[in-house]
Amino acid sequence: MICPKCGHENDEDAIYCEKCGKNLKKTSGTLGNQTKLLIGLCVVLILIAGVTAGVLMKNSQNTSKANEGSDVSKDQISEGTGFPVSLAPDLASEIEKQNGTFETIKYGSVSLDKYQCIYILSKATVMLNKNESGNITIKSVGAPDSPYGFVSTGSLSKDKYVDVAYRTYNWINTNGIAPNYVGISNPGQPDLSPDTILSVLSDVLSQYKSTGKLPETVAI
Structure with missing residues (x-):
């Protein structure tokens, strides 16, 4: 030593x-x-x-x-097969590029009007929140009778916009047309117009496409 x-x-x-x-x-x-x-x-x-x-x-x-399902070709989408929920975030990104000014949008081999897009995005939001996969029926959706809504600013928490999405696609399933409006907390309150719902859900799913998870809040 x-x-x-x-x-x-x-x-x-x-x-x-x-x-x-x-x-x-x-x-x-x-x-x-x-x-x-x-x-x-x-x-x-x-x-x-x-x-x-x-x-x-x-x-x-x-x-x-x-990015799950990103290897599924858009050309494989049809009214017979339905719309893969995995491609809904990509559809949302395409809708955002239109700034909500479109009447129909071409996605792969199908043409979707804005009310069909509302149905697909609302159903996809609920499914992704539950970690569900599968295809969403591409159905004909009638235009609302008198669309309007008073809320055009602010933000929605995750539980609020998921609930709005749930009530939106259920209304369409039941009535065959898009709702005139959807309430945020009170279902009977004319808060969000169909165009606002489309804008909100497009933002939600575009963020999902980037991060792999639904955002905790989203701007109206």
């Missing part, structure tokens, strides 16, 4: 330095504590690296989830 004070080489089991009398066991203990500290630091760094890798993996899985 080398004495840290004078450099004299002592026997490995020596307690004191034969030359200067330095207590060698205290030195050994100090070095042992330093070693333990270094090992502890390494363990912490390994744990941090593991957590970081887990977060990155989860984000990668979310992105993959958002």
Whole structure:
């Protein structure tokens, strides 16, 4: 054992330095504590690296989830097969590019009017919220009799816009036409017009396409 004070080489089991009398066991203990500290630091760094890798993996899985079905060709969509929920976020992005000014939009081999788009996006929002997959029926949807809505600013929380989507597609299923309006909290309140619903759900699903998850809030 080398004495840290004078450099004299002592026997490995020596307690004191034969030359200067330095207590060698205290030195050994100090070095042992330093070693333990270094090992502890390494363990912490390994744990941090593991957590970081887990977060990155989860984000990668979310992105993959958002892109599920992206290998399904648009040309495979038809009224007979239905509209894959996995492609609804891409449809939403195409709708956003139109700024809500379209009457019909060509998507793959099908042409969809805005009320069919409202049905598809509302049903897709509810399905994605439940982590469901499958195809959405492409059905004829009549125009509303007197569409209007008083709310055009603000924001909706996730539970609110999912509920709006649920009531929208259920109304269409029951009545065969788009609703004149949909209430945010009170179903009978004329809050959101069909055009506003289409805009909100297009934003919701466009964000889903980018992040792989439904946003916690969305602007009206």
